Amino acid sequence: MIELFGADYSVYVRSARLALEEKGLDYTLSPIDVFAPEGVSEDYLALNPFGKIPAFRHDGFVLFETSAILRYVDEAFDGPSLQPSAVRERAVMNQILSILDSFAYRTCVWEIYVERVAKTRDGSTADEVRISSALGEARTIVSTLERLLEPGPFMLGSRPSLADCHAAPMLHLFAQAEEGAMLLKRAPGLANWLDNMRSRQSFQDTAPRQSPE
Numbered sequence: 258m259i260e261l262f263g264a265d266y267s268v269y270v271r272s273a274r275l276a277l278e279e280k281g282l283d284y285t286l287s288p289i290d291v292f293a294p295e296g297v298s299e300d301y302l303a304l305n306p307f308g309k310i311p312a313f314r315h316d317g318f319v320l321f322e323t324s325a326i327l328r329y330v331d332e333a334f335d336g337p338s339l340q341p342s343a344v345r346e347r348a349v350m351n352q353i354l355s356i357l358d359s360f361a362y363r364t365c366v367w368e369i370y371v372e373r374v375a376k377t378r379d380g381s382t383a384d385e386v387r388i389s390s391a392l393g394e395a396r397t398i399v400s401t402l403e404r405l406l407e408p409g410p411f412m413l414g415s416r417p418s419l420a421d422c423h424a425a426p427m428l429h430l431f432a433q434a435e436e437g438a439m440l441l442k443r444a445p446g447l448a449n450w451l452d453n454m455r456s457r458q459s460f461q462d463t464a465p466r467q468s469p470e
């Protein structure tokens with residue numbers, strides 16, 4: 258039995274779900290409100306002591322940290338392989354996962370998408386200084402991913418990989434901010450890749466039912 262814990266609006270939860278869907282696996286998603294004023298429950302902290310989402314359990318084996326979950330999902334189950342067998346290709350895939358965790362989540366999601374799109378939904382004003390301070394790093398993220406793209410519909414070429422599963426939820430939100438859309442216009446390969454990912458069944462089946470979309 259495969260269990261995922263989290264909220265469907267979370268980019269990290271969606272990454273894990275995309276890998277599960279691309280592998281063709283059945284799983285349950287148990288809701289965890291990570292932004293509840295009272296915080297997450299002790300029961301949830303037993304699954305993820307850092308109180309972040311997602312957490313994952315497979316037949317009693319518990320994991321947290323999305324990139325570890327992604328690799329486990331790919332390696333523990335049958336289904337199409339989501340990691341290249343060639344050492345260098347796999348290294349580039351891991352580099353992309355790391356770029357997303359170390360830079361894109363903070364810069365593209367929080368500093369730009371949340372500030373420009375999510376925060377202003379209720380009429381609040383975006384912090385322009387915060388956004389403009391993030392643009393330099395956002396440019397580097399976009400140009401680096403554009404350069405790392407292999408020819409083909411997916412980041413690493415002809416087959417989907419964990420890099421696609423991890424990047425699509427973050428870049429989907431980023432593209433909704435005017436700054437993200439503008440930077441993606443200058444990266445046509447990445448923009449095409451995002452269009453392709455958005456049209457996949459796995460992406461449609463993991464669309465959030467509540468905010469932020």
Ligand SMILES: N[C@@H](CCC(=O)N[C@@H](CS)C(=O)NCC(=O)O)C(=O)O
Nearest residue numbers: 267268269291309310311322323324
């Ligand atoms: N390093 C963690 C990051 C997960 C993460 O930051 N999740 C966000 C939601 S997308 C979260 O739980 N945020 C709640 C908080 O920061 O309090 C992972 O890879 O799973």
